[in-house]
Amino acid sequence: MSAIESPRPLASTAESSTLSITILAISAFLIVTTEFLIIGLLPALARDFGISIAAAGQLVTLFAFTVMFFGPPLTAALAHLDRKKLFITILLVFAFANGLAALSSNIWVLAIARFIPALMLPVFWGTASETAAQLAGPAIARVYLGITAALLLGIPLGTLAANGIGWRGAFWLLAGLPLVMAIAIALYMPTVARSPRVDFLKQARIFKEPLFLANVALSIIIFSAMFVAYTYLADMLERIVGVAPAHVGWWMMGFGAIGLIGNWIGGKAVDHSPLKATALFVALLALGMAAVTPLAGAGLLVCIALALWGIANTALYPICQVRVMNSVSHSQALAGTTNVSAANAGIGIGAMLGGLTIQTAGIASVGYVAAAVAGIALLVMPLVGRLAARK
DSSP: OOOSSOOOOOOOOOOHHHHHHHHHHHHHHHHHHHHHHHHHHHHHHHHTTOOHHHHHHHHHHHHHHHHHHHHHEEEEETTTHHHHHHHHHHHHHHHHHHHHHOOOOOOOHHHHHHHHHHHHHHHHHHHHHHHHHHHHHGGHHHHHHHHHHHHHHHHHHHHHHHHHTHHHHHHHHHHHHHHHHHHHHHHOOOOOOOOOOOHHHHGGGGGGGGEEEHHHHHHHHHHHHHHHHTTTTHHIIIIIOOOOOHHHHHHHHHHHHHHHHHHHHHHHTTOHHHHHHHHHHHHHHHHHHHHHTTTTTTHHHHHHHHHHHHHHHHHHHHHHHHHHHTSSSOHHHHHHHHHHHHHHHHHHHHHHHHHHHHHHHHHHHHHHHHHHHHHHHHHHHHHHHHHHHHO
């Protein structure tokens, strides 16, 4: 979601547009997978570098906070550049950074390798949707299918890769595939019209609106709750549920697959009332996360708890995005970009809080702490509702 309104589609052949959108969707999948794949790699990283799982988890925080701080200003600063060249550059940056990650000899080199692509992720996320609209109008949804697939499958793919080709092999794969996409863009994507520079200060008036700020704050709390536990899901499955390390990736794949139901239900529920949909799925999220530890030995029941967690977790992605964008009457694109930053703030806070919980109270307490943070979000919602009623 960029800070620029989408122009009309360019005149181009349907076949050319479909190919370009497909390339953008695959690129989106690889770029967003770079952010989330590491969550599935955390146990292997911690073992290889001789650090705690909580310390390894701060790589998630670093990436998320970088996206949070640099997202809106970098998108505004770079969105006017030639899109074809911009996308090629972004993919080359990701290829380099993932190659550096594969070669990293310690956690500090890996941290640098995570910081570099985090600068470019929000720029791609912000400009790809607009470019899709220029190329093929409604086909924008196909680009977001790549993003959604990465959100749901990036972590389990990382876990499977860590067991199959090792975490370094996973990063080498993520270094090679963006190069292929960069070549595909260079060869097959048509040139699109440059966008004008963003009048960022004019659009930034939304940051003076209490309802918008309250909704952004609510997103931060919700994503914090989600990632207190989600960051350490692989570790929870191993150490609490008792899943063998070789099978964790498949469990997480199932968690992501069941989440597709949540993506569909959330998209339907948000049409009626974004705030009520938020309250419903936050409550279900809290219930699912809190239930995993006490039901760990209960077979089918723990699977139901994980399914409930996965459905609510995924439903909240589109719900939060729509809720924040609907809270303003202008500059909705900037509002959407800001929600991406808010989500990453929550991801970073959640990863830190989850790591602290593991260090002080143990992995078995993570689900309870995550549910408590979700409870805070529920307490904040009446305030948001009152502000919405005054609008």
